[in-house]
Structure formats: structure tokens, C-alpha cells
Amino acid sequence: MVQGTVNWNTQLDEKWLQNYVDDWVTFYRKDTKEGEVASYIPILANANPCHLGIAIHGKNGLKICSGDVDISFTIQSISKVISFIAACMEKGVSYVLDRVDVEPTGQAFNSIMHLEMKSPNKPFNPFVNAGAITVTSMLKGDTPKEKLETILVLLERMIGYRPIVNQEVYQSEYETSARNRAIGYYLVETGFLESDLEVTLETYFQQCSIEATVEDLARIGLILANDGEDPNNEEEVIPRQIARITKALMLTCGMYDASGKFATYVGIPAKSGVSGGIVAVAPPRVRSSELPFIEGCGIGVYGPALENRGNSIAGMKLLKHIASQWDLSIF
Ligand code: DON
Structure with missing residues (x-):
């Protein structure tokens, strides 16, 4: 068949x-x-x-x-869809797209190279790590818990229950985060990060560790x-x-x-x-x-x-x- x-x-x-x-x-x-x-x-x-x-x-x-x-598995980059939607709902589409572009990169998801390829260094799209970390920094709240809440509430409305964050995966992401930290520091330097770097990265690692x-x-x-x-x-x-x-x-x-x-x-x-x-x-x-x-x-x-x-x-x-x-x- x-x-x-x-x-x-x-x-x-x-x-x-x-x-x-x-x-x-x-x-x-x-x-x-x-x-x-x-x-x-x-x-x-x-x-x-x-x-x-x-x-x-x-x-x-x-x-x-x-x-x-x-x-159950962790949603990893699929969370970038949810955080993008959440940020657009909180801040408005034009606010988000003024800070993150909508162009494919043709590069790996965690590419650093493409960040320097365009002026004014706007991350290419919300689904590469640079764009996703920028989007996460826009979410309301001063702590990872507050920022993550927006994502969890939206997900709960979609799937009908409150999802959990896999703490083991979160720890593992946190301990091997050199590349995402490099991207994060670059975003600080270029002025795209809207929240504290550590708060943003912790939120990003947690959203990737949501189970579904x-x-x-x-x-x-x-x-x-x-x-x-x-x-x-x-x-x-x-x-x-x-x-x-x-x-x-x-x-x-x-x-x-x-x-x-x-x-x-x-x-x-x-x-x-x-x-x-x-x-x-x-x-x-x-x-x-x-x-x-x-x-x-x-x-x-x-x-x-x-x-x-x-x-x-x-x-x-x-x-x-x-x-x-x-x-x-x-x-
Ligand atoms: O940023 C990372 O490395 C991961 N937590 C998420 C990456 C990911 O899922 C890329 N997808 N294909």
C-alpha cells in the first residue's frame, strides 16, 4: 500500500x-x-x-x-513558534518585525556568521537562534518565570493543559550553552536584546525544554x-x-x-x-x-x-x- x-x-x-x-x-x-x-x-x-x-x-x-x-519529548525549536506568536500578541506585529526580520538564512539554526552579513544586524528571522533569543527578550516580565508564563499560558490554551518544563533537559542545555551565549552577547552588543542576557537565555533554555x-x-x-x-x-x-x-x-x-x-x-x-x-x-x-x-x-x-x-x-x-x-x- x-x-x-x-x-x-x-x-x-x-x-x-x-x-x-x-x-x-x-x-x-x-x-x-x-x-x-x-x-x-x-x-x-x-x-x-x-x-x-x-x-x-x-x-x-x-x-x-x-x-x-x-x-513526551521536549519541543526545542518548535517553542520558537509559540514565543513568536506570544511576542506578537503582547507587543504587536510591527514592533516584533521591526526588530527581527522575516528572511530565510540558508544557514544552520545556530549560525553566528549571518549576524554580521547585513546592516543593521537585525536577526534574519524568529526561528534561527539569534532571532528567537531576541523574541524571547521582548516577552513581558523581569524574570525567566514571568517570561515563560506568557508562553505556557498560550500553549495551555492551544493544547488544553499546562505543559511541564523538563528540568534535566533544561540543565543540560544550560551547561552546554556556549554558542547561544555567544549569540546572546552579540545581540547585547548590537542593541537587539531587550532584557537582561541571563534572564533571556534562561527563559530560552526553559522554553526549549517544554514537554509535549x-x-x-x-x-x-x-x-x-x-x-x-x-x-x-x-x-x-x-x-x-x-x-x-x-x-x-x-x-x-x-x-x-x-x-x-x-x-x-x-x-x-x-x-x-x-x-x-x-x-x-x-x-x-x-x-x-x-x-x-x-x-x-x-x-x-x-x-x-x-x-x-x-x-x-x-x-x-x-x-x-x-x-x-x-x-x-x-x-
Ligand atoms: O538552541 C538550541 O540549541 C536548542 N535548544 C534548540 C535548537 C533546535 O531545536 C534547533 N532545531 N532544529
């Missing part, structure tokens, strides 16, 4: 979709062997590289979950697919303009220096983290034929074996396959 295309008109039933997704997860699990778990933050190296799980949440309550879905599951990521993706409104209760969680800008940034910058390839071959906004999580957003499609999740869906993937840019290797292949089978591309 993995190869070839399927006539979805006759197979939109939940049981059928579940069978297909189960087959695809089984098929792509072999690709976890091609990647490696992140080890520059030592505790992340304890993850099981063979894990692969996916959750897909649709607008009408349809949910498909397959593979290793019961594992693939179902939580799927919920976040679904709200973004629905332009910021929670389809379960029709409440606005994120203002529409902010949701749209966030999706544009996920598409252009969300998979780091693989963003162009992901946009070309998968075609949906997504954001990865080095723990192996990916949140992906499939907006509603306008097509003549019936397709699964035609009204849009959020997808959460977990596969800690990464390719060399820091994205889940099997997770990306699985998303590529689903996007092609279900015609999810926004283009």
Missing part, C-alpha cells in the same frame, strides 16, 4: 485512513537508521533513534495516531491551519494576522536550511526541533475531488533520528509521503 496512488474518494473512512497511516509509519521506520539523535545537548542523546510516531488532527474531530505516540506529545503538536498545527481559531470551540486563540504570518515564516524558515526543499517537496508550513519533533500545518484545500482532511489538519511527528540540519529524517519522509498521497501542498 505504500507505493502508488490511491483513489481517496472511496477511502475517506477513518478505519481506512488509519490503516494507510499505520502502513506508512511501518514503512518509513527503516529510515530512522539513516539519522542520528542530537548529542550537542548531552541528554538528548538518550532518545531512542528507532522511535517514529505521528498524530493528525482534523477540524471535524477526526484524529489519526500511529506509531510511537505516547512519548505528537498529539499536542497536532493540536497546535490544527489551530494554525484554522487561522488561529480553535475549531473545537470556535474561540480565537491567535489573531488571524499573526497566525498567517507565523505560517509564512514556518514555510520559509521553519525547517532551517532544508526549508526550501521542504516547501518544494512537501509544500506545507512546518517547524522542527532537534529532539525530533515536527509540527506541520495543512490548511483547507479547494479541490474538486474529495481528499482526506479537506478542511485542513494539524500534524505532529516525532522521530529523534535527525538528518544533518537538525530535522527528523524519517519524520520528513513520512510527511512528504502523506502530503503527496493526500495532496496537502498549498501550491
Whole structure:
């Protein structure tokens, strides 16, 4: 069932979709062997590289979950999406975008080189570390606890419970933070940091250490697919303009220096983290034929074996396959 295309008109039933997704997860699990778990933050190296799980949440309550879905993992760079949204909601979009640009770097997420490439040294986008640290410095509050609260409150509204911060991962990040500190000092020198450096970095390490599951990521993706409104209760969680800008940034910058390839071959906004999580957003499609999740869906993937840019290797292949089978591309 993995190869070839399927006539979805006759197979939109939940049981059928579940069978297909189960087959695809089984098929792509072999690709976890091609990647490696992140080890520059030592505790992340304890993850099981063979894990692969996916959750897909649709607008009408349809949910498909397959593979290793019961594992909590730290969201790492996926938190940059939440902190960006939170900062835009607190300060306004123009305030944030006056201080962080919206351009892809084509460089690694923790690149320092690109900081000096443009005048006035504005960080390229909110999803590279320099931009994310700048965004975190904008959040209201004078302590890491106060700053983190904005992120946790927003996440709680999205996923329906208050997430926890994994203290072991936080400690491990803190103890191996030389590169992020270098970026932080550079931002102090160029005048982009709006809070005390230590407070900002501690907040950033804690937001990266927030735990979630693939179902939580799927919920976040679904709200973004629905332009910021929670389809379960029709409440606005994120203002529409902010949701749209966030999706544009996920598409252009969300998979780091693989963003162009992901946009070309998968075609949906997504954001990865080095723990192996990916949140992906499939907006509603306008097509003549019936397709699964035609009204849009959020997808959460977990596969800690990464390719060399820091994205889940099997997770990306699985998303590529689903996007092609279900015609999810926004283009
Ligand atoms: O800044 C770091 O190194 C991490 N805490 C987050 C990096 C990350 O997830 C990059 N993603 N692919």
C-alpha cells in the first residue's frame, strides 16, 4: 500500500485512513537508521533513534495516531513558534518585525556568521537562534518565570493543559550553552536584546525544554491551519494576522536550511526541533475531488533520528509521503 496512488474518494473512512497511516509509519521506520539523535545537548542523546510516531488532527474531530505516540519529548525549536506568536500578541506585529526580520538564512539554526552579513544586524528571522533569543527578550516580565508564563499560558490554551518544563533537559542545555551565549552577547552588543542576557537565555533554555506529545503538536498545527481559531470551540486563540504570518515564516524558515526543499517537496508550513519533533500545518484545500482532511489538519511527528540540519529524517519522509498521497501542498 505504500507505493502508488490511491483513489481517496472511496477511502475517506477513518478505519481506512488509519490503516494507510499505520502502513506508512511501518514503512518509513527503516529510515530512522539513516539519522542520528542530537548529542550537542548531552541528554538528548538518550532518545531512542528507532522511535517514529505521528498524530493528525482534523477540524471535524477526526484524529489519526500511529506509531510511537505516547512519548513526551521536549519541543526545542518548535517553542520558537509559540514565543513568536506570544511576542506578537503582547507587543504587536510591527514592533516584533521591526526588530527581527522575516528572511530565510540558508544557514544552520545556530549560525553566528549571518549576524554580521547585513546592516543593521537585525536577526534574519524568529526561528534561527539569534532571532528567537531576541523574541524571547521582548516577552513581558523581569524574570525567566514571568517570561515563560506568557508562553505556557498560550500553549495551555492551544493544547488544553499546562505543559511541564523538563528540568534535566533544561540543565543540560544550560551547561552546554556556549554558542547561544555567544549569540546572546552579540545581540547585547548590537542593541537587539531587550532584557537582561541571563534572564533571556534562561527563559530560552526553559522554553526549549517544554514537554509535549505528537498529539499536542497536532493540536497546535490544527489551530494554525484554522487561522488561529480553535475549531473545537470556535474561540480565537491567535489573531488571524499573526497566525498567517507565523505560517509564512514556518514555510520559509521553519525547517532551517532544508526549508526550501521542504516547501518544494512537501509544500506545507512546518517547524522542527532537534529532539525530533515536527509540527506541520495543512490548511483547507479547494479541490474538486474529495481528499482526506479537506478542511485542513494539524500534524505532529516525532522521530529523534535527525538528518544533518537538525530535522527528523524519517519524520520528513513520512510527511512528504502523506502530503503527496493526500495532496496537502498549498501550491
Ligand atoms: O538552541 C538550541 O540549541 C536548542 N535548544 C534548540 C535548537 C533546535 O531545536 C534547533 N532545531 N532544529
